[in-house]
Amino acid sequence: MIFSLINRKIYTLLKVQYSNMMEYRVEIALWAISGIIPFFMLNIWTNNNLNSSINISAIMLSRYFLCAFFVRQFSVVWVVFSFEEDSLMGKVSPYLIQPLNPFFRYFAQHLAEQITRFPFALIIAFFFFIFNPESIWIPSLGVLFLSIISTFLSFLIQFLIQSIVACLCFWTEKASSIERLLFIPTLFLSGLLAPVASFPEYVKSWIYFTPFPYLIDFPANLLSGNPTNVSLGFTIQILWVLLLFPVFKKIWSAGTKKFTAMGS
């Protein structure tokens, strides 16, 4: 009984958000295009033969960057911006009355957006293979399955971090600038612009203790077949999720107590 109720809730939420997202097809296509920075980086790497110095062949590197593009496409999170707008506009109050944490709504929104984005990402990958036919490969089913899970975990970590930041809206109103600050290390340390394997030693010594390399580098290495420690990667990803979830719950309950609706 309870399960079917939860199932129905999830189904309805996803359906509503999916039809909502279908309205914004062009937007999402453009957004997918704006994620092609990894390909430009790849161009710098291979055009200057920089890959030979880090012992990755040009083909493996191009697969890496393609996978980094894919992982990024399916782990983009913008919950801070939605929540900030909703809280500034006073839309949060009606959400709070409903017997459903508003973050489920945002979560469904993100999942629905990923489903809508999927075909566009495939088209971009198709063009990538036209220009780089030598890098075509088919990952085995097991690898594909594992990398989908690790991409989802990466998405979950980022979603939790951003939700925590979003809850700061209860105190500061403009939390998106904190998110922009956090985005900088994510951009440079996650492996989106350069594989973590190429980082100098003084960075490598501490970077694996931060969540960043598990956001893009680990799933991308897994999917592209570059060497990576699979079990350790998954363990740390799950550890981060387990660590961040209670923090989010705590800050959420503290925030809702602090919450004063707009105009009251």
Added chain:
Amino acid sequence: MSLKKHIKVYKKFLHTSLASELEYKTNILIDLITAILSLLGSIFLLSIFFQNNGSIGDWEFGEALIIQGIYTILNGITNTWFNPNLSEIVKHIREGTLDFVLLKPIDSQFYISLKKITPSGILEIILGFCLLIYCIKINQINLNLSFLTLFLITIACSICILYSLWFFISTTTIWFVKTWNATEVLRSFLYIGRFPLNSFSFSLRIFFSVFIPIAFITTIPSEVFLGFSQLWKILLEVIVAMVFLFSSRKFWLFALKFYSSASS
């Protein structure tokens, strides 16, 4: 429509937008940290490219830093003026408030492009200049008047091109209504401006000098800075900038003919 009147109006714009931005003082501090981290991140990325190579695309590390500096200045200008104002066009058109802008007894392009200012971008401009001064020291550039004038001319042209690109994309909102993400696409393409154009493959180089003139925006000013730019390139940049400015103006006036306000 005298110049005096425009200056007077602009002073008022400055006053009101500064007053509203200074409401969020901690935001400015966070933005400063973000700007510093972002510059450090790109220098870090650059150092990865150079860790085993003396030069990429015939640019040495010290010379590539100049491009970073110029990019940072231009990015600061974008964040201070272009981004807050031109993303507002989208809002004006969606909500139908463009009517109020058009009714005002002042040029609509002037009003829409300069109404707001985000002071935290200015910090980025200062950072960029600091980096450039450092570059003058490490590249042993001797300053003289002709060098400075040429540099200022090319930078001014870059700003004009950048502005026109942003303005073009934002103007298309009149037809498509939702082009928030189109500016994201532009932003990700502009990211290329952080690296010397020669480090890309031939086809990308053509693309980035003909379709999206990023080559003109950062590479030519940097070449002037180093003192090895040919005169024809500078002249070409001036012409391109003028063509861009002129056509963006024409495009705006043309687009306004298609504007039908919301709910009418």
